[in-house]
Amino acid sequence: MEPLLKINSEKCIACYACVRACPVKAIRVQSDKITPEIIQERCIGCGSCAAACGPGAVEIRNTRDDLMEILKKSNKVAALVDPSIAGEFPDITDYRKFVQMLRALGFYSVHEVAFGVDLVAREYKELFRRSKGKYYIMSNDPVTVSFIEKYKPALVPNLAPILPPVAAAAQVIRQLSGEEIFLVHISPLIASKDEILRFEGKSRIDLAITFVELRELFTEANIHETDLEYSDFDEPLGYKGSFFPMANGIIQAAEIKEHLHATPVVTVEGEGMIDAIKEFEENIGTIKCHFNLFYKEFLMGRGTSMGGKRILRRSQLISYVNKRFKILDLEQWKRSMEQFKDLNLTRNFTPDDQSLPIPSESRLKKILKDLDQLESADVGCGACGYASCTDFATAIAQGLAIPEMCNTYASRNRQDHIQSLKISNEKLAQAQDALKKSERQAQKEKEAAREASEIVRRMLHKLPSMVVICDQNLKILQTNNSFIEMLGEEAQEINEVVPGLAGADLKTLLPYNFYNLFTYVLSHNESIRNRDLQHEGKLLNVSVFVIEKDKIVGAVIRDMSAPEVQKEEVVKRLNEAIDKNLNLVQQIGFIMGEGAAETERMLNSIIESYELRKDLKDR
Ligand code: SF4
Ligand code: SF4
Structure with missing residues (x-):
């Protein structure tokens, strides 16, 4: 059978007017439930709770x-x-x-x-x-x-x-x-x-x-x-x-x-x-x-x-x-x-003691202290529904009430809560300031990086050598005009739509023997210097180097048929030949008794005469 009275939690607004109205404290409030609960065994069916409940949450069978x-x-x-x-x-x-x-x-x-x-x-x-x-x-x-x-x-x-x-x-x-x-x-x-x-x-x-x-x-x-x-x-x-x-x-x-x-x-x-x-x-x-x-x-x-x-x-x-x-x-x-004078109108009654254990004095004192009501234990405002603070503390100890039903306690807790909210708000405001500062700083750094990147990009485009930078998937990150020109007309057209060929696959733009140098450098993290390659009838000098281990590689490519490269390269390679031969000549000199100086002079004169002729031709 349904209980005589019960509280509908959907209608209840937790005002506890019913708790205050109940003459025998048959309504329990627990800290883990917002809706109070009628303890059926304690209820005497007076209906005061239903009369006190404005929203009509106390329902009668x-x-x-x-x-x-x-x-x-x-x-x-x-x-x-x-x-x-x-x-x-x-x-x-x-x-x-x-x-x-x-x-x-x-x-x-x-x-x-x-x-x-x-x-x-x-x-x-x-x-x-x-x-x-x-x-x-x-x-x-x-x-x-x-x-x-x-x-x-x-x-x-x-x-x-x-x-x-x-x-x-x-x-x-x-x-x-x-x-x-x-x-x-x-x-x-x-x-x-x-x-x-x-x-x-x-x-x-x-x-x-x-x-x-x-x-x-x-x-x-x-x-x-x-x-x-x-x-x-x-x-x-x-x-x-x-x-x-x-x-x-x-x-x-x-x-x-x-x-x-x-x-x-x-x-x-x-x-x-x-x-x-x-x-x-x-x-x-x-x-x-x-x-x-x-x-x-x-x-x-x-x-x-x-x-x-x-x-x-x-x-x-x-x-x-x-x-x-x-x-x-x-x-x-x-x-x-x-x-009807002989009807049997007698009846019996059944004692059903609902008294609860009385809490110890020390327990009561502790509760009253927590409530901050030690001084006024024998009196009370009655707002909680109990005649005195001691009665209220007793109900807390008996599991019928919770401290939050005391206005003073609830108001103090509210104040504490407001204070802690205030502190958290201040901390939040400080954190927001710091965040804004770091955002501004990050913005500045981003701006500086963008400018630096722009400068590098422009410098790259000014270089006569061809430059390309790509990621671990051989997708182009950065190139310069010389590289794009070297790739031919099709690449130049793409460049107009996708500046710098960003994201283009190097494997579709270069032959295997060329892009394989990039693959090697990426997998070994080891640079390759001055590798000569034939490409479209040109002799190219390629150096591929690690920019970021396993992730980014770059290459500088020089066209060996370009006059300035030819001259520079001939001089460089003759110097290398002289260096290499000096050792050899010194060894031969020791063996043949001749001075190496003569050989050096001879080679230097070749270089000088080559440079002189080149200068005259250029003029
Ligand atoms: S009086 Fe009604 S609304 Fe208020 S706590 Fe009791 S049941 Fe809920
Ligand atoms: S009917 Fe009376 S005794 Fe029962 S819970 Fe409501 S107020 Fe308390």
């Missing part, structure tokens, strides 16, 4: 749909209506129209719980008359009963062992209509939905719905009083039991005198019920009264429409009861009371 199913399937369903109808349905001009509306919804019979109240009131009168020095807490309010069983189990023997009016009424109807009749309690309390589960046998009630749900059903079924005739409740009718929705209504029904100087029963309703129970526990020996307690007067129960005015509802109830009195056949009522 829906039994309305179950009723519609039953009404469709069975033709023997009886309604047991709480007399609170007068306060809940002031818009229905006559209660007899209301009864007919229930019949139109599909109920076989419609009964007022008031007769059950009359029966129970008689039992109370007798119990109080017989009690000698023992005082009772009346057990008509399921919320009060649940509170005592869970939080004051020592007082369970003081709960009056008398069935609530609805269970007494159930016995009457089952006796009149047969055991198989399906009974539905229409109640002003949400707690009734769980309360009915306690009763079995002749007292069994099969389903409970609230007045709010009944309203919805009337609307959905399009049932209006204007379309219907009058109809009264089914027998037996109640008498003073109709006052039951008012807290002292049952005292009136029992015709117990309420004199200030000698009342045998004290009536308390509202949240003061909890304090009253504490007083009963502590001072009953002096008070010497029975207690008639309600967490909420039934007229204003959580199963009625929100926003109802209490005094107005009371006056509506009194008008309703007076109208009933006028038409009530008192003799018939007396006969009915006589008819």
